């Protein structure tokens with residue numbers, strides 16, 4: 262099979278062994294592979310043999326009867342959780358601390374990348390795609406719509422809420438789609454003009470520039486001095502995290518889905534106690550919410566805007582270059598095009 266690699270700093274297609282089904286691990290033929298954070302590896306000039314964690318495709322080989330069969334169309338959920346710990350049983354597979362060692366189990370490191378024609382996955386990580394839904398659309402149930410869906414579910418975002426979204430990469434753009442699906446009022450913060458314009462087209466009421474010192478005051482103004490009901494940071498930057506906390510109203514809620522390992526200073530009295538703030542860390546979403554995400558995919562009128570490009574996998578270099586310009590929302594690779 263073909264897969265994407267970065268070798269000596271160059272992105273290219275390479276031949277790799279096709280994975281083989283074993284126990285409840287099945288082989289999926291990848292039809293849609295959304296691009297996510299892999300551009301950071303490309304940008305840093307680091308080599309990589311296994312790229313990507315989002316996919317939708319068709320089950321082509323099973324080793325035993327189980328939850329899926331050959332021919333099933335499925336979304337491929339990220340990571341390789343154990344499937345049996347209390348978090349996994351509760352549907353919080355993404356938070357499993359006992360992830361499987363794919364190489365040790367299958368005898369090969371191949372099959373974990375989604376920028377590839379085939380991958381291997383446990384059958385319980387493969388929820389079904391409804392008839393009539395394309396692979397490209399279904400793949401939005403991974404990181405395009407997933408992180409913000411999980412966070413909005415935890416915050417209970419509804420039509421009563423004004424939601425602040427900081428950072429309008431593909432995850433932030435997915436957050437705009439999810440917030441609008443819930444009929445919430447959306448205010449956003451983003452400096453890139455292409456992204457700001459795209460979010461406005463998707464129904465954000467205002468997109469403010471984080472570099473403008475007037476932005477915090479403007480957020481207050483837009484909420485009649487009260488502050489936003491909910492805020493979601495998708496940027497993974499400390500200043501944006503702080504902006505979310507400061508912009509939230511008393512008894513408001515702030516969730517974080519943007520990955521970041523830098524320290525954020527929290528002042529317990531003004532930020533938490535006096536304010537009654539709820540801070541929520543959220544990664545992906547509980548698998549039991551999958552049917553609801555499908556409803557967003559089936560009914561949201563904004564998804565043509567959420568996906569900016571669908572490209573053959575062989576054009577992956579062009580796709581990375583496009584991601585680096587910032588002038589894209591979600592880009593989906595097609596390994597068989």
Ligand SMILES: [Zn+2]
Pocket residue numbers: 342343344345346347348349357358359360
């Ligand atoms: Zn587990």
Ligand SMILES: [Zn+2]
Pocket residue numbers: 296297298314315403404
């Ligand atoms: Zn992702």
